[in-house]
Amino acid sequence: MKFICTQENLKKGLSLVSHLAGKNQNLPILNNVLLEVKNGLLCLSTTNLEIGIKTKVRGKVEREGSLTVPAKIFSDYIQSIRGEKIELIAKENNLEIKTENSETVLKGLDYSEFPLIPEIEKKYSATFTAEDLKEGLSLVLFATASDTARPEISGVLFNFNKDKLVLAATDSYRLAEKIINIRTNIEANKKIIIPLFTLQELNRLIGEIEKKQEIIMNINDNQVSFENDTTVMISRITEGEYPDYKHIIPQTEKTKATLNRILFQQSIKAASLFCRQGINDISLFFYKDKVEIRALNDQLGESKTFVEGKIEGEKNQIIFNYHYLLDVLSSLNDSEIIIKINNPETPGLLIPAKRSDYLYIIMPIKQ
């Protein structure tokens, strides 16, 4: 194998794939990136056996061939060198890396040991923009259960519904639901669960691409892929049935507060310094034209902050874990949000004031 490309192209390709290659003591080949020079391109692949990522690097093929080298050091080295043009030459299982002012040999492993990353039949697919997917993920991922005791909620529900895709995530204390626009031939009401780690990696990948780019998602019975013109990521789908959450969405409310998102967020951050450690409780009191945010801690003292806003309905109060509020308030971009509550014992609802594609339900802390 012999391949010549720019440092920039190679650096970019490695930044997409090398993160997934870890420090696997039992299976060292998983720490490596697979280099395949064929069909006029260099293809870079990494996998952790649950997820695989492949990306294409443009350049000049002088001799086809394949090998694997440790991903982290290869990526770090390519980032640290200077020189516009890089030559990559396989010498048995070693990779020679040459620039105008450097000559380096990186020891590799035979490519035949590298696990095969499956291809997915492109029969059922959905298309969305990188921007829409990124916004969708950023508004639900934080609500996903991070422990794996209940695998079905340690992933995000993708519920296909004609030209809408409903993303939902919950850790059983709060639930987030976001609707994004898609074009698809996937049957209406098809539901799949995609593991949290897959979507965290996907979120990282789409952070590196142009936001108007289209991303195509392909699914089959137990696998899913996300791809654009250079890169594809493949993952298993979580088996199991996602809990039916529609019945817990409050349909009416006794009190409705419309608040400036940033002022509300700042006030909660300030009050959070005085909450009880481990409980993280802050109280919200809804008055005629303002919300009072109160936290109390026997050792430290007590904090009260007032946020003015439009309050409709009854005087009311509720206690929330402040983390659940800050997660959503810091992920939204809207200038105003609405909180709807009924009483201190039942879930509250938080939505953007001016659009209807997102909702967030929070269980209260009962006194």
Added chain:
Amino acid sequence: MKFICTQENLKKGLSLVSHLAGKNQNLPILNNVLLEVKNGLLCLSTTNLEIGIKTKVRGKVEREGSLTVPAKIFSDYIQSIRGEKIELIAKENNLEIKTENSETVLKGLDYSEFPLIPEIEKKYSATFTAEDLKEGLSLVLFATASDTARPEISGVLFNFNKDKLVLAATDSYRLAEKIINIRTNIEANKKIIIPLFTLQELNRLIGEIEKKQEIIMNINDNQVSFENDTTVMISRITEGEYPDYKHIIPQTEKTKATLNRILFQQSIKAASLFCRQGINDISLFFYKDKVEIRALNDQLGESKTFVEGKIEGEKNQIIFNYHYLLDVLSSLNDSEIIIKINNPETPGLLIPAKRSDYLYIIMPIKQ
């Protein structure tokens, strides 16, 4: 006590003092900041018993008085609230903090428990600019021994010499010496050793002030202070005699290389990926018109990078710990540096190409 000031002034004062107040389980008062309202000002103080910092906050005194409150939460809270004007009111040992839209009570401790921070007689003093002191510290602090087995080298030597102050630091593997300009009435050849931690705190403080500001240093037999018009920091001086290092500075060299600092630094970073872990060894080979930087690791492979430059004298080679090179190369701002060596067994010297106020000696790794 009752005091009214802007959020900005109070935030700034707290950012200077609160870092020093730690999490002292045995002596909780050391986690607190002392607030003293008197003489038309609020004075904030913290101490860890080795160092004390005091700063003045401007505002309106309504009632004099003193108390102490936990420094970290007070500082975090003042940073997180909004509101131009802040009222601070002592109610017994509690501090009420009021703004237009918040009312908070922070529990404190009686000020009489707070350790007295001594004053230093202003008899022997030196004056320098914040900029000169900052540059001096940034070029020697990294070479200071961080273990305290030998207290005299886990501090920096301040050697006063009329209108020059020589700063020197060593961990016995490398030595840095920087000369800065001062105005002083301290006797010529006076030497004191200031603990590393004091200077790290000082470095942090001067990072927050305007670089042309003057800083006055006062010394007595066992204490030193650094102050500007609002803030003073006081520390003990380390007892003991600083090692006499003048005789280890190489006076001649067999090989002298003038190199671009940034290219040399990049090449060392790239090569460092291939050094042996724990040894951190990279080899430098001096040829007619370039230096080769080489690192070799049985598991990973081998890296060679070439940096062109002006090489005078003999062909030569030497092995260094790459950390010792990166520390100095990343702290200097000069575009060119000079390395002088004699042979692989004796120390090398690194200096800026165009000024003579700094030198750095590195012990080689012997083969």
